Amino acid sequence: MAPKAQTYKGMKDYLPREMRLRQYIIATLSDVAERYGFEPMQTPIVEYEATLAGKLGDDEKLIYRLQYGDDKLALRYDQTVSLARVVGQYPNEIVFPFRRYAVGPSYRGERQQRGRYREFYQFDLDIVGVDSRVADAEVVAVIVEALSRLGFTGFKVLLNHREVLSALARVVGVVDEQASQVYRAVDKFDKIGADGVRNDLLKSGLDADAAAKIVEFVATEGDSQTVLAMMRELLKDDLRGLAAVEDLSAVVQLLDQMGIAVDGYAVAPRLARGLSYYTGLVFEAVIENPPIGSLLGGGRYDKLIGAFAGREVPTVGTAFGIERLQIVMTELGLQPPIDSAPRVYVTLFSPEQIADSLALAQELRAAGLPVVTALAPDKLGKQFKEADQKGVPYALVLGPDEIARGEVVVKNLRSGEQQSVPRDRVLALVQE
């Protein structure tokens, strides 16, 4: 009996149609990253368990661990820890600031739900080794440009600063231990609204006045300068908070100077981002219309990348989730501008014409065209059917008459039309 053919649950196979969209996404992101001077890097998917363990808190149980001989190993659950390892391991090879991108799979034993996979691919990019607003702005600029190139419209990169939220907590009188509850409540603003956040804050033990001030702060919308002015006013007595507002303001100015369209980003007090490791700018790209929500996020995290180097290595970065982009692009009907699937199917008319037909196929391939050939001189009807099933738009026929005339029959498999054209016109015709 044949063994059962099944993909491990929570993981996914990609057949050609879906795979082409993935390739297009990765090629586009790579091209934009390269233009901004990011360089490619790759690390193994398997790491020593000691490298990966102890960093995920409650999520440690999601790590895939394995043992080989005496080696305790694990599959990486992101590419950030491996970046930190590399920064610690190659002090002489890496020149800071180090702009690197990396694309590949990571693994988490997530509970299965729609759009969440146990094997997921991320396209990471980070600027490592410098605390700079220009670096912050460049990462945001890459995101805006990459999403535009992929065909997204109506998206915005929301910007905030971790220290602005910390200062907010201080100025309304929240004690340190409650601050993380404030961030968590703020983070849910888009889901539960102003009243929901207020309730959460009251439940966390904040008084009504503090809760009201926080809700008013996070609900503020408007152009970036208006929001920044509100922040400056509210935080005017908190020096660290004011410095953070000026950081945000500098990033906004740099984005403007880089020519990033003003509707591509906005300062958003409600943006908290869950991860506690952010230390400065935080951002999130969202599609508001249609209301699809978050595409990706990131920010400045100055404490993490130096973990193996034994010193602080300031870093700003982001990660594009390939599956998320793929799902949303499919929902929105966004497609690669050029279909790279085969354009032409070269039939084999009979054994005597195989040589001429293969020579024609080679000629078209040399011109860069993706060409499928028949693999046996079966009945033409069968060959046309195979081509059509594969979605190839044109079939070419070289029979003895065509060869004698120096022509080729080009059959449009969608319309059924066919015409005999001079051999040197075939390429132009099928590329139309």
Added chain:
Amino acid sequence: MAPKAQTYKGMKDYLPREMRLRQYIIATLSDVAERYGFEPMQTPIVEYEATLAGKLGDDEKLIYRLQYGDDKLALRYDQTVSLARVVGQYPNEIVFPFRRYAVGPSYRGERQQRGRYREFYQFDLDIVGVDSRVADAEVVAVIVEALSRLGFTGFKVLLNHREVLSALARVVGVVDEQASQVYRAVDKFDKIGADGVRNDLLKSGLDADAAAKIVEFVATEGDSQTVLAMMRELLKDDLRGLAAVEDLSAVVQLLDQMGIAVDGYAVAPRLARGLSYYTGLVFEAVIENPPIGSLLGGGRYDKLIGAFAGREVPTVGTAFGIERLQIVMTELGLQPPIDSAPRVYVTLFSPEQIADSLALAQELRAAGLPVVTALAPDKLGKQFKEADQKGVPYALVLGPDEIARGEVVVKNLRSGEQQSVPRDRVLALVQE
């Protein structure tokens, strides 16, 4: 204390310089495969253990196994078993003949030695679902074209047929149980020479006459037609053997008809290929001059891909080992024709010039140029040094005088020369 930064032994990190060569290899192989109508596919690296186990014989112990909850899993050790699973799992989505390529890592706990890694990337391509000489020839043609495009010269794809070797064993009177020992001995011809093979055969219990005939057969060299004639003569009383010779002959004729240069391939009676799963054509690409040896191999294996479908699914295919190509290309000094590393470093002269400098960087990026910007207006000498350390050839300076004149200072960091040029000439200058 910082945790120890170390890559799991037997696996390897790729920093940008090496990674660019890998990207170039994969992009070139993909482009050639697409022209031949192969389509991309991707499967998870983690499979159920039951999918992977029981196929490697003595090498089963090299499999990385893991358990998550109750799920017994393993890391794939090649991409072929996953292809067989896919063929069994998606009978309605896959149209035969199915030409697919796939690139990604596989895992084997190999003993560490030079050029052999526990995480290794393969670029697989297969034509699934048809027993066709045209298919056999196309896979060989892809290999010849891909290696040429990568810059290899002086290579040859050696061709043989599994059934030719079986017939040889029969005609010299070897009993079935000894046949695999004959293949093993033949396979070592390039390493141990004619005398070595003879000794191995005698040790396996063959008589002197049988051993002499085999050695004479495998030592035959010459143009393909001469070798095929020798095969026909020796196997003239073995019908299956003769049919195999005609298969080989047909592949050679098709390669010629496809315009593949005749010095790119050769019929080689000595080629056995270790794996017992081959059923028809076998091939191996070798570089003879300089004597680097095998680059990759493959062949027809009609029994394996149907394992999950529960029926025979004839298949021919090959796998390019990315690390092997990378090592040999580096040894031979083969490089990508275009260096995609950043060409230009845009300095930041002082805080007042940041806006103009970033606008210049954006302009060059929009033209497709990879550009690194300085991230702070440090001393120019420091900025030049950073650019030079990164291997960026040109640095641009926009000071107040240049801005006033509409010019840019272009400094060649290798020669030290610098000149002030009109802004619209910068792109042409740095692309030279």
